[in-house]
Amino acid sequence: MSELTxxxxxxxxxLLTKGEVSSKELTQAHVQAVEAARSLxxxxxxxxxxxxxxxxxxxxxxxxxxxxxxxxxxxxxxDLFCTEGVLTTAGSHIxxxxxxxxxxxxxxxxxxxxxxxxxxxNLDEFAMGSSNETSYHxxxxxxxxxxxxxxxxxxGGSSGGSAAAxxxxxxxxxxxxxxGGSIRQPAxxxxxxxxxxxxxxCSRWGIVAFASSLDxxxxxxxxxxxxxxxxxxxxxxxxxxxxSVDLPVPDYEQALTGDIRGLKVGIPREYRVEGMPQxxxxxxxxGIQWLKDAGAEPVDISLPRTHYALPAxxxxxxxxxxxxxxxxxxxxFGLRAEGAGSLEELYELTREAGFGREVKRRVxxxxxxxxxxxxxxxxxxxxxxxxxxxxxxxxxxxxxxVILAPTAPSAAFAIGDLVDxxxxxxxxxxxxxxxSLAGLPAISVPAGLSGDGLPLGLQLIGKAFxxxxxxxxxGVLEDAAQFTHEPAFVAGR
Amino acid sequence: MAxxxxxxxxxxxxxxxxxxxxxxxxxxxxxxxxxxxxFGGEPNSQVSPVDAGMPGMLPVxxxxxxxxxxxxxxxxxxxxxRHSVFERKNxxxxxxxxxxxxxxxxxxxxxxxxxxxxxxxxxxIPVGIERLHMEQDAGKSLHDQEPGKTxxxxxxxxxxxxxxxxxxxxxxxxxxxxxxQKLRSILRYLGTCDGNMAEGSxxxxxxxxxxxxxxxxxxxxxxxxxxxxxxxxxxxxxEATRQIELIEEGGEVIQxxxxxxxxxxxxxxxxxxxxxxxxxYFPDPDLLPLIVENDWVERIKADMPExxxxxxxxxxxxxxxxxxxxxxLVAERETADFYEDVANxxxxxxxxxxxxxxxxxxxxxxxxxxxxxxxNAAMLGELLDLMADNTISGRIAKDVFEEMWETGKKAxxxxxxxGLKQITDTGELEAILDKVIAxxxxxxQQVKDGNQKVMGWFVGQAMKATGGKANPKMVNELLRKKLx
Numbered sequence: 001m002s003e004l005t006x007x008x009x010x011x012x013x014x015l016l017t018k019g020e021v022s023s024k025e026l027t028q029a030h031v032q033a034v035e036a037a038r039s040l041x042x043x044x045x046x047x048x049x050x051x052x053x054x055x056x057x058x059x060x061x062x063x064x065x066x067x068x069x070x071x072x073x074x075x076x077x078x079d080l081f082c083t084e085g086v087l088t089t090a091g092s093h094i095x096x097x098x099x100x101x102x103x104x105x106x107x108x109x110x111x112x113x114x115x116x117x118x119x120x121x122n123l124d125e126f127a128m129g130s131s132n133e134t135s136y137h138x139x140x141x142x143x144x145x146x147x148x149x150x151x152x153x154x155x156g157g158s159s160g161g162s163a164a165a166x167x168x169x170x171x172x173x174x175x176x177x178x179x180g181g182s183i184r185q186p187a188x189x190x191x192x193x194x195x196x197x198x199x200x201x202c203s204r205w206g207i208v209a210f211a212s213s214l215d216x217x218x219x220x221x222x223x224x225x226x227x228x229x230x231x232x233x234x235x236x237x238x239x240x241x242x243x244s245v246d247l248p249v250p251d252y253e254q255a256l257t258g259d260i261r262g263l264k265v266g267i268p269r270e271y272r273v274e275g276m277p278q279x280x281x282x283x284x285x286x287g288i289q290w291l292k293d294a295g296a297e298p299v300d301i302s303l304p305r306t307h308y309a310l311p312a313x314x315x316x317x318x319x320x321x322x323x324x325x326x327x328x329x330x331x332x333f334g335l336r337a338e339g340a341g342s343l344e345e346l347y348e349l350t351r352e353a354g355f356g357r358e359v360k361r362r363v364x365x366x367x368x369x370x371x372x373x374x375x376x377x378x379x380x381x382x383x384x385x386x387x388x389x390x391x392x393x394x395x396x397x398x399x400x401x402v403i404l405a406p407t408a409p410s411a412a413f414a415i416g417d418l419v420d421x422x423x424x425x426x427x428x429x430x431x432x433x434x435x436s437l438a439g440l441p442a443i444s445v446p447a448g449l450s451g452d453g454l455p456l457g458l459q460l461i462g463k464a465f466x467x468x469x470x471x472x473x474x475g476v477l478e479d480a481a482q483f484t485h486e487p488a489f490v491a492g493r
Numbered sequence: 494m495a496x497x498x499x500x501x502x503x504x505x506x507x508x509x510x511x512x513x514x515x516x517x518x519x520x521x522x523x524x525x526x527x528x529x530x531x532f533g534g535e536p537n538s539q540v541s542p543v544d545a546g547m548p549g550m551l552p553v554x555x556x557x558x559x560x561x562x563x564x565x566x567x568x569x570x571x572x573x574x575r576h577s578v579f580e581r582k583n584x585x586x587x588x589x590x591x592x593x594x595x596x597x598x599x600x601x602x603x604x605x606x607x608x609x610x611x612x613x614x615x616x617x618i619p620v621g622i623e624r625l626h627m628e629q630d631a632g633k634s635l636h637d638q639e640p641g642k643t644x645x646x647x648x649x650x651x652x653x654x655x656x657x658x659x660x661x662x663x664x665x666x667x668x669x670x671x672x673x674q675k676l677r678s679i680l681r682y683l684g685t686c687d688g689n690m691a692e693g694s695x696x697x698x699x700x701x702x703x704x705x706x707x708x709x710x711x712x713x714x715x716x717x718x719x720x721x722x723x724x725x726x727x728x729x730x731x732e733a734t735r736q737i738e739l740i741e742e743g744g745e746v747i748q749x750x751x752x753x754x755x756x757x758x759x760x761x762x763x764x765x766x767x768x769x770x771x772x773x774y775f776p777d778p779d780l781l782p783l784i785v786e787n788d789w790v791e792r793i794k795a796d797m798p799e800x801x802x803x804x805x806x807x808x809x810x811x812x813x814x815x816x817x818x819x820x821x822l823v824a825e826r827e828t829a830d831f832y833e834d835v836a837n838x839x840x841x842x843x844x845x846x847x848x849x850x851x852x853x854x855x856x857x858x859x860x861x862x863x864x865x866x867x868x869n870a871a872m873l874g875e876l877l878d879l880m881a882d883n884t885i886s887g888r889i890a891k892d893v894f895e896e897m898w899e900t901g902k903k904a905x906x907x908x909x910x911x912g913l914k915q916i917t918d919t920g921e922l923e924a925i926l927d928k929v930i931a932x933x934x935x936x937x938q939q940v941k942d943g944n945q946k947v948m949g950w951f952v953g954q955a956m957k958a959t960g961g962k963a964n965p966k967m968v969n970e971l972l973r974k975k976l977x
Contacts, residue, residue: 082549095548102542104549206549213778241551242780320778323581326592327546331645343587343643370583370773379775 002492004029005169009073009226012172016062016072023062023072027055027116030074030171033491034118037170040141040489042161044079045087046119054116061114069233071114076171078162079120080127081107081217082206086117090208091125091135091158094354095334104206105238106175106217113233118171122161125356126325127182127210130428132160133419134358142190142412143168143487147453153412156186156428162220163190170491173221173230177207179214180313181408181432184444187220188407188457191446191487193474194220195227198465199439200245203238209324211317212243214436224445224474228252231467247465255468256475261295263473266400270306271431273409280406280456283448287404287458290480291473299400303392308385309434314426315369315382316437321359322366328354361422390438393461402473403461406431407444411454435461443474446483455485497665498706499730501737507706508733509713510663510699511623512725514676516655516686517630517694518561524629524653525552525595532692536635536646544651546590551779554579558653561685562602562627563785563793565655568679568800569622571606573790577626577783583773588632588645596628596656598774602783608659608679609802610671611820620672621660630654649693655686661700661710666726673697673722674824678801682826690720697725701732702746711736712746716760719753728753732760804829812841821849827863834870839877847877851891855898867901868894876904888961889913915964919971922955922963926971929954940976948972 004012004026015021031048051074058072082088082100089095103111111117124134131154132140142155143164155164159176163186166174176183178196187194195218202217209215219230232253237246267288272281288298330336330350337349355363369378396403409430418425435442441464444457458477462470498505523530526543543550566573578600581593603625610618632650636643657676663669677688677695688695697720702713716732719725731753736746750769751760776782799807801823808819808829822845823829836844852873856866876897880890885908896907908914916922929951930937939947955968 088548090548098548100548102547102549204549205551208548209779211778240553242553243778319775323583323593323773323775326583326585327548327590329585329587329592331587332545332590333547347585367773370775372771372773375773375775 002029002033005033005172005491008223009070009172009221010223010229012073013070013229017067023055023058023074023116024052026072027051027074027118030118033168033170034165037165037168037489037491040143040164040168040170041138042122042140042164042168042170043076043119044089044091044122044137044161047086047117048119050086051116051118054111058114058116068112068114070110070229072116073114073172074116074118075110076118076121076162076165076174077107078123078159078175078177080123080177080208081175082208083107083117083120086120088120088208089137090127091123091137092328092354092356092359093136093335094328094350096354098334100206102206105203105240106207106234108206109236110175110233115233121159121165121174124158124160124182125359126208126321127158127177127179127215128321128358128362129157130181130185130425131413131415131418132157132186133415134356136356139415140164141415141489143489144189144191144412144454145488149452151414153454154189154415156189156408156412158182159186159194159220163187163192163194166190166192166220166222167487168489168491173219173226175217175234176220177210177215177217178432178436179211179216179317180436181429183218183220184432184442184457184459185408185428187444188446188455189412191455191483191485192220192222193224193227193443193445193478194218195231195443195467195470196435196441197231197235197467198245198441200243201235201441201465201467203236203241203244205238205240211320212324213320214317224443224471224478225253225256227443227474228256228471245465250468252467252471255472257472258476258479259295260291260473260476263296263402263469264299264400265291265296265473266301266396266403267298268301268303268306268396268403268405270303271405273430276406276409277450279450280409283456283458284404284406287447287477290477291404294476294480296473298404301396301400301403303389303396303434305385305388305392306434309389309437310426310430312382312385312389313429313433313437314365315378316386318362318366319370319379320366322363322370325355325359325363330354358422386437389434393434393438393440397463401463402469405459405461407457407459408432411450411452411456431459440464441467441470443470445474445477445481447477447481448483449485455483496706497667499703499733499737502741505706506703506733506737508664508729509661509702509704509710510669510729511661512659512663512669512672513698513700514657514673515696515698516565516657516680516688518558518653518655519685519687520555520558520561520653522555523651524555524558524627526651528651530652532694534648536644537648540647540650544590544647546592552595552777554780554783555653558627559602559783559785560793561653562625562655563790564683564797565657565680565685566603566606566625567790567794567797568683568685569603569606569608569625569657571622571625572604573785574600574602574604575785575787576600577602577785579627579777579780579783580774581777584770586631586634587643588634588647588650590632590647590650594629594631595777595780597626600782601626602785608672608675610668610675611805611816612667612671613817615816618668618671620662620668623658623660625655625657628654628656661702666729669699669729670722670726673725675801678824682798682800690722693720696720699725699729699732701729701736703733703736703740712748714746714748714760715750716753717750717763724753724755727755727758728760731758735760798826812836812845814842814845818845818849825863831863831870835873835877837874839874839881843877843880847873851894855894859898867899868897872897872903879904879908883915883917883964884908885913886915886961886965888956889915892961913962916959916962917964917967919967922967922971925958925963926955926968926975929958930975937976948976951976
C-alpha cells in the first residue's frame, strides 16, 4: 500500500492544499492501486488515462488558485452514473457498448469541484441486489475475510464495487446510490462510511434509474469527514430533476463539531428483530452507550409500522423498476438480439439475453403488482404503507433529533450463500429500507467487528434535509468506535 | 331539427357518440424537454436524450404547455383542477422510447365543461366535456422505407398533446362534424392548437354505440385515429350501420377497438377487449403533482380573447346579423376580424352579405385562405362605399369585385378606368328610354294592356343599352312616368 492510498480523503486534501503532493502523484498511486486490486473485480471499467489527464488539469487549476471542494481527489464512480463518452453498464449486459453523450449531474458536480475519475465501479445489475452477485460483470469480492476462513465474501450491494474499492484503498472515495440500502449495507459489510442523503438532496439526472421515488446518490468514504466533504461536492438543486430540492447546500464539514450534548437519540424498539445475532444487538447497545457518554440522551421510541416496510418496499421498488426498465428494448442503444423476425421477438430476445435473473424477477413482480385487478391490493396498499412509515418517523422526530439502529442484520456473508434464496437476500435491507421509504438521510458508520472479525456498521437516521445532525452524531460514533481495523486485502500491500 | 335516425329492419335506431380529440399544443418546445416541436423537420433532428428515452434522463414539465392547457380548459368553460397528476401509461412500441407514455389519468388538469354546437338551422346544441388531460406524443414508425425494416422518427416523441374527451352527447355524424369544427375554432381562437388535421395536430377517436330511441346506452366500439371531419362523419355512419345490422341479425356488439378504412368506407376490428393493453398506470415518480395556483388561472383568464360564442352573440346584437351568418363569420378569428374591418362605419348587413357571399365564394373558388386573398378588408370596404353612395350599382359592383380579385386593383380605379359609374343624369336616361320605347311599340301596348311583367322587360332593355350602368331605381321611376 502506498502512503498516498492509505490516507483519508480529507488528509489527501490537506496535503494537496499544502502542496506536499500533486493530484498527479496521488492519482498515479491510485491508478496503481486500482490495478493491484483487480482480483476484487471492484471496477467494471478503469479509466487511468482519463484519470491522469484530469489530475494534470486539476494541478493546473490549483496552480491558478482555482481549487474546488474535492480538487485533485481520485474517486471511483458507481457504474450507474452516466459518464460522458465512458462506457456505462449499470452492471447489465443490456447496456453493452453504451457510452452516454451526457454526464450525470452528480458526477458533473464532482468534476466541477475538481475530482478525478479512476473508473466505473461494479454493482448489482441495475442496482438490484444486496451482495453484488447479480452483476453481469461478475461478483465483487469483499476485501475482508473471516478469521480463519478464506472463502471470498460479498461486499454487500448494490454499491458493492464502490465499497470494495474504498475499503481496499483502491479509491479515496466513491459515489454510490441507495434505493433500499445500497450505500449503507455495503458500507457496513466493508467497514467504511456510507451516507444516503435526503431524497432530493442529490440530483438523479443521469443516474440509470432503478426505483425513481427511492433512488438517491451518496458518498462512500473511509471517514465521516470524508463523507461530509464528498456530499457537499455532490449535492445541489438541479432544474433537470423535478424531484431535486432547491435548498442551499451547507458546508457539511462545519457540522462536525463533536458536540452532541443534550441531543436526543431515538432507539426504535421495532428494530430489535427476531433472529438478529446477539453481537449486533451488543454493538447497538455499545453505540447507545457511546452517544450517552458524549452527552446525548437515548430515548426509547416506537416506529410501529416498521415491519411493513420491507414488503412495501419490495412492491414499490419493483413496480417502478418494471416501468423504468421498459426502455431497454434493443431499439435505440445497448444490446440488440440478432435474428428477431418481429418487433415482439426483438423485445423478447433482447430482454431475455440482456437481463439477468434478479432483474427479470423484479420486472415480473413489478408488472404483476401494477396489473389491473392487483393494483389496489399491492401497489396502492404499499403506497399507503409508505405514507404511514413516513408518519411514524415524523411522529418520532417530535421527540428525538436522530435515530440510532444497526445498519444490517448480519456481517458480510460468503459469495454464493444466498443466491438461491431471494427472501433471505431481501432481509438484508430490513434496517435500511424504512429510511428509504421515508426519504430520510441516513449514514452507516463502522463501529466494530463481528465474532469472526468482520466489520459491522451502526446507522443514524435523521430528519429530512438535516444531514448535518446525522454527520455530527456519526462523527461522534466514529471517534468513540476508533475503528482502525484493516481488511485482509489492501491494494498494493 | 329532426333527430338523426338510421332505419333498420326492426325500426329506427339512434346513434350515440363521444369523441376523444388529441390536440397538439402550440409551443416551441416539447412537454418534458427543450427539443423543438416544428412540423416537417429532418427525421430525428428534434430529439433530446429525454425524448429518446436514454438511461437516466428525466422529464421536466414545460410551464408554457400547462398554461396553454389551462387556457383551453377555460375556453371550454371547464373546471381547472388545482391538483393534477402525471402517470405512466405502460406499453411497448418501437416509437415509444421510454416504454411508457406520460399522461394524466385519475387526476386530469381540466374537468367538466361544455361546447356549444351551432347547427346550420340555427339550433344550438350543448355537448358536455368530460375532461381534458395533458400527455406526451409518441414518435412515428415508418414501415415503407426499406423492405423488412422499420424506421423510427422521434421528432414527434414528447410533443405536448391535450386529450379532450366529450361526454356521449353527440347524436349524429353532422353533430360530430360540428363538434370538431367548433372545438377547432375555439382552439385556434385561443392559439393553443393550430387544428391542422392533415399534419396530425388534431386527431380523433370516436366512441360509437347504437340504441333504440329512449333505451339505455348500448355497447360501444372505439374507432381510432380518424383524421378528417369528413371521415369522422362517414366512420360514424359506417360503424353505426354495422352495429345495427349485427344486432338485428341476432348478434351482439363487443367492446373493442376498430379502425376506419376510408377507401372501403368500413370499420374493421383492431383488437378486442381480451387483447386490450393493461397499461399499468401509476403516478410518474419523476414528476411531482402539478399544482396550479389560483392567481395563475386568474391571470390567464384575464388574458383570454373573445371566443366564438361571445363574438357570435355580439355580432347578432350589435350588427343585427342572423344566427347563421354570425356563426359562419366567427368560425375563424381572422374571418371575424376581417368582417369587422369591412363593417366598420358601413352597413353591417350589406357587409355580412358581401363577406359571406361574394368574398367567401371567390375564396372557395380559388382555394385560398384569407391571408392569401388578393382583396383585403379595406379594398372590399371601398367597393361597398361606392355602392352606398350610388357611384355604382350592385350589379356592377359584382363585376368590379371580380376584376379586383383578378387584378388586385382597387374598386375606384377599376370604375374609373372602365367608366362604370352609374348613369344618374335624368336627361341622359330619358333619351335612352325614349329610344327603347320608340323601338318597341308592341311591348308598349302590352304594358298599356296592364301586363306589368313587360315593365321589367323594359328595365332590362335600358340596363342592357347602358351596359348595366343605368341607375335601376331611376330607370324604374322614369319608365313608370313614361308608360304608366
